[in-house]
Amino acid sequence: xxxxxxxxxxxxxxxxxxxxxxxxxxxxxxxxxxxxxxxxxxxxxxxxxxxxxxxxxxxxxxxxxxxxxxxxxxxxxxxxxxxxxxxxxxxxxxxxxxxxxxxxxxxxxxxxxxxxxxxxxxxxxxxxxxxxxxxxxxxxxxxxxxxxxxxxxxxxxxxxxxxxxxxxxxxxxxxxxxxxxxxxxxxxxxxxxxxxxxxxxxxxxxxxxxxxxxxxxxxxxxxxxxxxxxxxxxxxxxxxxxxxxxxxxxxxxxxxxxxxxxxxxxxxxxxxxxxxxxxxxxxxxxxxxxxxxxxxxxxxxxxxxxxxxxxxxxxxxxxxxxxxxxxxxxxxxx
Amino acid sequence: xxxxxxxxxxxxxxxxxxxxxxxxxxxxxxxxxxxxxxxxxxxxxxxxxxxxxxxxxxxxxxxxxxxxxxxxxxxxxxxxxxxxxxxxxxxxxxxxxxxxxxxxxxxxxxxxxxxxxxxxxxxxxxxxxxxxxxxxxxxxxxxxxxxxxxxxxxxxxxxxxxxxxxxxxxxxxxxxxxxxxxxxxxxxxxxxxxxxxxxxxxxxxxxxxxxxxxxxxxxxxxxxxxxxxxxxxxxxxxxxxxxxxxxxxxxxxxxxxxxxxxxxxxxxxxxxxxxxxxxxxxxxxxxxxxxxxxxxxxxxxxxxxxxxxxxxxxxxxxxxxxxxxxxxxxxxxx
DNA sequence: ATGAAAGCGCTAACAT
DNA sequence: ATGTTAGCGCTTTCAT
Numbered sequence: 001x002x003x004x005x006x007x008x009x010x011x012x013x014x015x016x017x018x019x020x021x022x023x024x025x026x027x028x029x030x031x032x033x034x035x036x037x038x039x040x041x042x043x044x045x046x047x048x049x050x051x052x053x054x055x056x057x058x059x060x061x062x063x064x065x066x067x068x069x070x071x072x073x074x075x076x077x078x079x080x081x082x083x084x085x086x087x088x089x090x091x092x093x094x095x096x097x098x099x100x101x102x103x104x105x106x107x108x109x110x111x112x113x114x115x116x117x118x119x120x121x122x123x124x125x126x127x128x129x130x131x132x133x134x135x136x137x138x139x140x141x142x143x144x145x146x147x148x149x150x151x152x153x154x155x156x157x158x159x160x161x162x163x164x165x166x167x168x169x170x171x172x173x174x175x176x177x178x179x180x181x182x183x184x185x186x187x188x189x190x191x192x193x194x195x196x197x198x199x200x201x202x203x204x205x206x207x208x209x210x211x212x213x214x215x216x217x218x219x220x221x222x223x224x225x226x227x228x229x230x231x232x233x234x235x236x237x238x239x240x241x242x243x244x245x246x247x248x249x250x251x252x253x254x255x256x257x258x259x260x261x262x263x264x265x266x267x268x269x270x271x272x273x274x275x276x277x278x279x280x281x282x283x284x285x286x287x288x289x290x291x292x293x294x295x296x297x298x299x300x301x302x303x304x305x306x307x308x309x310x311x312x313x314x315x316x317x318x319x320x321x322x323x324x325x326x327x328x329x330x331x332x333x334x
Numbered sequence: 335x336x337x338x339x340x341x342x343x344x345x346x347x348x349x350x351x352x353x354x355x356x357x358x359x360x361x362x363x364x365x366x367x368x369x370x371x372x373x374x375x376x377x378x379x380x381x382x383x384x385x386x387x388x389x390x391x392x393x394x395x396x397x398x399x400x401x402x403x404x405x406x407x408x409x410x411x412x413x414x415x416x417x418x419x420x421x422x423x424x425x426x427x428x429x430x431x432x433x434x435x436x437x438x439x440x441x442x443x444x445x446x447x448x449x450x451x452x453x454x455x456x457x458x459x460x461x462x463x464x465x466x467x468x469x470x471x472x473x474x475x476x477x478x479x480x481x482x483x484x485x486x487x488x489x490x491x492x493x494x495x496x497x498x499x500x501x502x503x504x505x506x507x508x509x510x511x512x513x514x515x516x517x518x519x520x521x522x523x524x525x526x527x528x529x530x531x532x533x534x535x536x537x538x539x540x541x542x543x544x545x546x547x548x549x550x551x552x553x554x555x556x557x558x559x560x561x562x563x564x565x566x567x568x569x570x571x572x573x574x575x576x577x578x579x580x581x582x583x584x585x586x587x588x589x590x591x592x593x594x595x596x597x598x599x600x601x602x603x604x605x606x607x608x609x610x611x612x613x614x615x616x617x618x619x620x621x622x623x624x625x626x627x628x629x630x631x632x633x634x635x636x637x638x639x640x641x642x643x644x645x646x647x648x649x650x651x652x653x654x655x656x657x658x659x660x661x662x663x664x665x666x667x668x
Numbered sequence: 669a670t671g672a673a674a675g676c677g678c679t680a681a682c683a684t
Numbered sequence: 685a686t687g688t689t690a691g692c693g694c695t696t697t698c699a700t
Contacts, residue, residue, distance in 0.1 A: 004677055015687045020679060029685055047448050051388040052677035055692045060385075062428075062449070070417065073611075076410035083404065083431055092428050092445060094396075097417055111426060114381050115396070220615075251615050258617075277407075281554070281585050283592075283617035338693055349671045354695060363669055386693035389676045 003044045012040040023048060054116055063093045063304065064112035066105070067123045070097045072218065072248060073276040074293065078123060078145065081297030089305055091118070100186070100217055102127045109135070119304045121145055125187040141307040141314070145300045146291075147188045148319070155307060157300040157318045161189045164289045164322035165196020165243075168271045171287070171324055172241040173204045176333035177269060180208075181239040183226050183249050185218040190245045193273070197243060212239060216249070223252020231260060240333050241269040247278045250286055254329065269330040275323075285327030292320050337378045346374040357382060388450055397427045397638065398446035400439070401457045404431045406552065406582060407610040408627065412457060412479065415631030423639055425452070434520070434551055436461045443469070453638045455479055459521040475641040475648070479634045480625075481522045482653070489641060491634040491652045495523045498623045498656035499530020499577075502605045505621070505658055506575040507538045510667035511603060514542075515573040517560050517583050519552040524579045527607070531577060546573060550583070557586020565594060574667050575603040581612045584620055588663065603664040609657075619661030626654050 005023075009016045014037060021027035022037040040046075054060045063086055067075040079095060086093050094115060096108040105128050112120065119141030126132070132152050135142050148158035165182075172180050182197045184190035194213060201208040214229075216222040223244060231238055244250035250272030257264050264270055264284060272279055275290035299318055307314050339357075343350045348371060355361035356371040374380075388394045397420050401409040413429060420427050428449060430442040439462050446454065453475030460466070466486050469476050482492035499516075506514050516531045518524035528547060535542040548563075550556040557578065565572055578584035584606030591598050598604055598618060606613055609624035633652055641648050 006677080016678080017680085017687060017689095018685090021686090024679080026680095027685085033685080047444075049389070049450075049677050050448055051385045051394075051450060052692090053679080054385040055383070055389055055677080055694090056679045057692070058679075069414070070404075071407070071410045071414040071611075073405070073407060073410070076405045076407070076413075079410075079429070080403070080405040080431060083429060087430070087441075087445075092430070092449060094426050095413070095417060095429050096421070096426070097414060107421075110381075111421075114384055115426060116383075116385060220611075255615070277405075277554075278611070278615055281589070281612055282615050340693080350694080351671055351673095351696080352669090355670090358695080360696095361669085367669075383693050386676090387695080389678090389693080390695045391676070392695075 002049075003046045004049070005046070008037065008040050008044060008046050011044060012037045059118045059308065060116045061091045062115065062117045063091055063301070064096065064108075064115070064117035064120045065093050065123070066096045066098060066108055066112075066120065066126075068098050068100050068125045068218075070095055073278055074246065074274045074291075075123065077276065077293045078297045081294045082121060082301055085298045085301040089301065091301075091305075098126075100125060100127070105131060113140075118308050119143070121300050121304055122147065124189065125185075139311070141304055143300045143304045143307070145296065148192065148317075149188050153315055155303045155314060155316045157296050157303060157320075158189065159291045159296070159320045159322045161192035161322075162196040162199070164273065164291075165193030166200045167196070167322055167324045168193075168243045168273065168289050169197040169200035170204075171326070171330060172243065172269060172271060173200055173206065175241070175269060175330060177241040178206055178333075179212070179239045180241045180243060181212040181214060181230055182243045182245065183214045183216060183223070183253070184245045185249065186215060187218075187245075193245050218246050218248050220248050220252035220255070223249035224256040225252075227253045227256040231262065239268070241271070241330070243271045245273050247272040247274045247276045247286060247288055250288070250329075251278050251282055254282060254284075254286070265329050265331040266334070269333070271330060275325050279325070279327065284329050287327045287330040288325050290323045290325050296320060336383075337380045338383070339380070342371065342374050342378060342380050345378060346371045393452045393642065394450045395425045396449065396451045397425055397635070398430065398442075398449070398451035398454045399427050399457070400430045400432060400442055400446075400454065400460075402432050402434050402459045402552075404429055407612055408580065408608045409457065411610065411627045412631045415628045416455060416635055419632045419635040423635065425635075425639075432460075434459060434461070439465060447474075452642050453477070455634050455638055456481065458523065459519075473645070475638055477634045477638045477641070479630065482526065482651075483522050487649055489637045489648060489650045491630050491637060491654075492523065493625045493630070493654045493656045495526035495656075496530040496533070498607065498625075499527030500534045501530070501656060501658045502527075502577045502607065502623050503531045503534035504538075505660070505664065506577065506603060506605060507534055507540065509575070509603060509664060511575040512540055512667075513546070513573045514575045514577060515546040515548060515564055516577045516579065517548045517550060517557070517587070518579045519583065520549060521552075521579075527579050552580050552582050554582050554586040554589070557583035558590040559586075561587045561590040565596065573602070575605070575664070577605045579607050581606040581608045581610045581620060581622055584622070584663075585612050585616055588616060588618075588620070599663050599665040600668070603667070605664060609659050613659070613661065618663050621661045621664040622659050624657045624659050630654060
C-alpha cells in the first residue's frame with residue numbers, strides 16, 4: 001500500500017541497507033549516492049514505517065502523558081504546552097486521565113508500556129507511587145511534573161510549592177487575617193503548600209488551628225462542600241480567609257459563598273492556586289498563586305527527551321518560582 | 335526483554351501459531367489446549383507487542399484526535415470524554431492541537447497517518463477541508479465533530495447549530511432587543527449559527543443589520559477587541575445585546591464591558607455558546623447555549639469504531655439538540 | 669487440531 | 685562504499 005524502503009531502494013538503484021543509512025544519517029557512502037537516494041525519498045514521499053522501526057528496538061517518538069483530569073484547565077494548559085513542544089521535537093503525545101483512580105493508574109502505565117512510549121510524564125497526583133519505582137527500575141524515562149517528592153529519585157519539574165503556600169498565606173496574614181483555613185487537594189504538591197502555610201503562621205507568631213487544615217479532591221463541587229462545612233462552624237469559629245490549593249476549589253468556595261449571602265472578599269477572603277483561566281474570568285477576580293505552566297510543560301518535555309537520549313542524566317530537578325497574582329478576592333480583615 | 339509469543343509457546347508446549355490463535359480467538363483447537371495456553375499467558379503476563387501486530391496489518395488501537403486548541407475548555411471537555419470512552423474500548427488517543435494553523439493541519443494528519451492510527455476524529459475547525467477528501471478517498475475512518483458540513487460525505491457528530499443560533503437570538507429578541515450583534519468564530523458551525531440568528535430575526539420581522547455580523551477567532555482577547563470595536567460605534571448605534579458564538583468570546587466581552595463601566599446585563603445583554611465551565615463560573619453567570627459535550631465525545635468514538643470495524647457504514651450523522659441555559663447576562667431591554 | 673514457514677518494513681552486523 | 689542477511693514479534697496460509 002504505502003511506499004516502503006524497498007520501493008526507494010529499487011528506484012534509486014541501491015540496496016535497502018543504503019537507504020536505511022541515508023535515512024538515519026549513518027554509515028559512509030559517496031555523497032552522490034546519498035543525494036540520489038534523498039531525491040527519490042522526496043519524490044516518492046517515503047516515510048519510514050514507525051511500527052517496523054520500533055520493532056527493531058528503536059524509538060517510537062511517542063510520549064505518554066498521565067494527568068488526573070484533562071478537563072481541569074490547569075492540566076489542559078500543561079498538556080497544550082507539552083504537546084506543542086513535543087511536536088516541535090517530532091514526537092507525539094498520548095494522553096491519559098486517571099480521574100484520581102488507582103486502577104486507572106495501573107491500567108494506563110501498562111497501556112503506555114505496551115504502546116512502547118519512549119518515556120512518561122506524570123503530573124500532579126499519583127496514588128500508587130510504587131509504580132514510579134518500577135518504571136525507574138526498568139530504566140524507563142520518566143519525568144514527574146508537579147510532584148516534587150524527595151523520596152523518589154527521578155527527574156522532576158515543579159514550582160516551589162512551599163514558597164507558594166507561604167506566599168498565599170502570608171498575603172492573608174498581612175491583610176490582618178488570623179483565622180485562615182487551608183483546603184488542600186490530595187496531591188503531593190499540597191503537602192508542601194501546607195508546610196508553607198505553617199511557616200507563614202510561625203513567622204508571624206500565630207498559632208494555627210489544626211482543624212483549619214482540610215483535605216479533599218480538586219473539584220468545584222468539593223469546594224462548595226468544604227465551604228458549607230466551614231461556615232457550619234458558626235460565626236465565631238468561622239475562618240475569615242480561605243486558601244484553596246487550586247482554583248477549582250476556590251471557585252467552588254466563591255460560588256457557595258454567594259449562595260449563602262456571604263460576600264467575597266468583604267466577609268471572607270479567598271486565595272486560589274494555579275492562576276488558571278478561571279482565576280481571571282471569575283468575578284470577583286480570584287487572587288491566585290501562578291505557576292508558569294507554559295515553561296513547566298515545555299521543560300518537562302525537554303528533560304524527558306534528554307533522558308531518552310542519554311541513559312544517564314536521569315535525575316534533574318527544576319524548581320520554578322510561584323508568583324502571587326493579587327486580584328479581588330482578598331482584602332483587609334474588617 | 336519482555337515476554338513474547340515464543341516464550342508462551344515454549345512454556346505451554348505448543349507452537350506460536352497456536353498461541354496466536356488463542357489470543358485472537360480464532361481457529362479450532364482442543365479446549366484443553368486453549369485453556370492451557372490461556373493459563374500460561376496469565377502467568378507470564380504476556381501482552382502481544384502492538385508494533386509487531388500492527389506490522390502485520392492489524393489495527394494499532396489508536397485514535398488520532400485533532401482539535402484547534404486543547405486548552406479551550408470546550409475541547410478539553412470533549413477530549414476527556416473521547417479519551418474516556420476510547421479507553422473503555424481498549425484504545426488510546428493521540429491529541430493534536432492545530433492552533434487554527436493550516437500547516438499544522440497538514441503536519442498532524444501526516445503524523446497520525448505515519449503512526450498508523452486506526453481513525454481520525456477532527457473537531458470544530460479545519461481550514462483545509464480538502465484533507466478530508468484525501469482521507470476519505472484512502473478509506474481512512476474519519477468522524478467530524480462539530481463540523482456538520484453537508485458538502486462532505488463522512489460521519490458527523492454535532493449539535494444543531496442552526497437551532498442553537500436561533501435559540502440564542504430568539505431569547506434576546508423576546509427580551510425586547512432589536513439591535514443584536516453576533517460575534518462568530520471562524521468555524522463551520524458558526525455559519526449555521528448565523529443562519530439561525532437570521533431566521534430568528536425573520537420570524538420576528540426584524541430587519542437585521544449586516545454590520546452586526548462580526549467574525550473572529552475564538553479567544554478571550556478577541557472578545558475584548560470586538561467589544562471595543564462595537565462600542566466604538568457610539569451610543570445610538572451600539573447593539574443592546576451580543577450573541578457570541580462561544581464562551582471564550584463572551585467572557586472577553588463581559589470583561590471588556592466591565593473595563594468600560596458598561597454593565598452586563600443592564601446595559602448590554604450577552605449570550606455565549608458551549609456552556610463550558612466558564613459560563614457557570616463567571617459572575618454574572620453567562621447565559622449560554624449548551625452542547626452535550628459528554629455525549630458528543632462519546633458518540634464520536636462510537637461512530638469511529640463502528641467505521642473501523644465495518645468498512646461500510648461510513649456516513650452516519652448524529653445531530654444533538656442544543657439547550658439554552660439562562661443565567662444572569664441577559665435581561666429585558668430597558 | 670496443531671505446526672512450519674513466509675512475510676510485514678525496518679536495522680545492524682557482517683560480507684564483499 | 686555498498687550489499688546480504690538475520691532478526692524484531694506477530695499473523696496467516698498451507699501442510700500434516
